[in-house]
Amino acid sequence: MGLRDFTLFDVIERNARLHGERLAFVAGGERISHREYALRVERLAAGLAGIGLVAGERVAVLAQNCLAYVDLYGAAARLGLILVPVNWRLSAEEIAYVITDTMPKAIVAGAEYLPIMEAARDRFPFVERCFSLGAASGAFGALEDLARVGAAAGAPATDVTGDSGFVIIHTAAVGGRPRGALLSHAGLLAANLQLAGCWNLSEQDVHLGVLPLFHVSGLGLMLAVQQAGGATVVLPRFDPQAVMQAVSAERVSVFAEFPPMLGTLLDKAAKDGDDLTSLRHVTGIDTPDTISRFESLCPSARFWAGYGQSEVSGMVTIAPFRDRPGSAGKPTMLNRVCIVDDLDQLLPAGQSGEIVVRGPVVFSGYWNCDADNEFTFRNGWHHTGDMGRFDDEGYLWYGGRTPAKELIKPGGENVYPAEVEKALLEHPAVAEAVVFGVPDAQWGEAIKAVCVCRAGQAVAAAELIEFVGNRIARFKRPKHLVFSAALPKNAQGLLDRARVKQEFADA
Incomplete structure (x- = not known):
């Protein structure tokens, strides 16, 4: 590690020192402090190192949100491993493709996904060890046992830098196959700082971790609140009753959502009298009507609109929706966002072209896609494949996808x-x-x-x-x-x- 390096594991250690007894995670009936989380991460990292995993190697995870999943992210940060979170909504064939694409040395699966992984195990000769998040089953040992062994061994010193890869998130398939976007420690830390600055995040904040941890929004907001010293309530999936209980019991202050989550919660609150007033900031995609209902019910809260993608570690423009309804906000603090024509010439306000980004949040590249990387990073810009324009006050207006990236969401x-x-x-x-x-x-x-x-x-x-x-x-x-x-x-x-x-x- 260099003189000027700082990693996601440094955040974990810092929290253990400065906010040791404060709440870090709530999941499955467990309440874990920052100090306890650091110990859990150290034990699991030692166990993973004990089976021969070293920096740069991949670990694939197919599971719903849970505390062990969060532990794996921390252990990966500690050892310099690259986590490959697999979208559990994919088909078995698509899951197999993601795993084959990244060739992980180890696979971790939730109990409900063991049948899928066991059926495909022979297709992955590069996988040396398999683990279950529940009880051991066949070739899948219990991850909990690995952490227990690691508690006695201690994790080795590793050379992890800010530029080290941390996670590969597979984006939608352009040519029929998804591409893995490699995000670094430094890129995610920069994205965290931008959000912390916009929202004034602190150790008092509590994040509702309901978006999947294979999604950049679910992972990114968890990391941002963690970097501020706050806590995350980890939920396996969106369930209105469980969400309302968490918001009330833990005084949740921030979360990210996609339709119809927020509308469903507002309907439930109107029907059952549930309290959402602890919320300060919500971001995502929703209709003006739903956003208006939310801000009427929670007048001290704000709904934030933004533009981002996995390839920029989260969002690169953001603003309160009410500031300029329909826009995607203004560029955040640590990047440059511009509009270019087909020749990569910068376009003035009012003219539409492709959205391009430069700055520390830009990803390291698509995994094993050198030709795509050369094209995407041409002329010193990350080309998002999305169209847009800026107005005279610097607000970005999203204009759809370029023909090469006609994306549906x-x-x-x-x-x-x-x-x-x-x-x-x-x-x-x-x-x-x-x-x-x-x-x-x-x-x-x-x-x-x-x-x-x-x-x-x-x-x-x-x-x-x-x-x-x-x-x-x-x-x-x-x-x-x-x-x-x-x-x-x-x-x-x-x-x-x-x-x-x-x-x-x-x-």
Whole structure:
């Protein structure tokens, strides 16, 4: 470690010294102080080192949010390991791809996902050890036993720097396969500081950890509050009753959400008289009506709009929604956000182009994707693949995806049309398919598909939707599917995606 290095494990040690007896995590009936968390991390790190894991090697995790998951993040920071949190909503085949892509030395699975991992175990010859977050099962030893062994051994000294990789988060598939974004300690620490500055986070704050820890928003907000010395209530998934109990009992002050979470909580509060007044800051994606209801119920709280992605360790623009409704806020403190044309020339306020970012929050690159990295990082900018413009007061207005990155976000998840189209075209009755996003009252955005059947063949829409859901993650299957005798083409004879969307958006 160099003279000017600071890592996420330094945060854990700092909290143990300065806020040792204060609450760090609440999960599954356990209440863990910062000092206790540091000891848990040290024990697990020693156990992982004892089985031969060294800095730079990967550990894949397929589990819902729990205290052991948080311990793994801490142990990875201690040893310089790279955690690969796997989205448990993916299909078994997609999960196998993520694991094969990163070639972890160890796999950790929650009890509910052991059947998936045990069935695929022979496909991963590079995996040396497997662990369960519950009781041992077959080839999967109990992670708790590993930590118990580590308690007596002690973790070795390691050379972890700010630039060391910490986590690989797989983003939506551009060419039918997801890419792993490698985030560093320094990038996440910079993102934490930006949010702490905007929200004046302190050791008094309590974060509701309900977003999955495989998602940059779930991980990032937990780390930001931790860096401020605060606490996180870890919940396995969104359950309105459990969330309301946590907010009330722990006086939760911050959380991130995706539709329909906030609206569901407001409905429950209106019905049952639940108290949400401890909330100070909420961020995410939601409708103006839901945001207005929230701020009316909690007048001292703010809903924050922003723009970000995994590749920038969180958000790079943010502001209270009410400051400029519809915008994505202003650039945060530790990065430069600009708009460029197709030649990477900077564009003035009012003109639309691609959003590009430069600064310490930018990720280290896509795992094993050198060509993609060269293209994404061209001319000294991270090219987000998203369109936007700035107004005269510096607010960013999001303008959709570039043609190369036509992303759909149902309920906060990332879905590229290409991966859905690929699954649709695997059906023998489908000759052509175009997929795009449409507004959705429940999820914010929904997936719509327009298909052309082969001559003499037919398939029912419901059957085709289920066909897709059996091949890729079920949240990626179309919510709406219509058929057409033909699809519009451009002068080159290629599918004219813009015209398809225009003609069939309301069909």
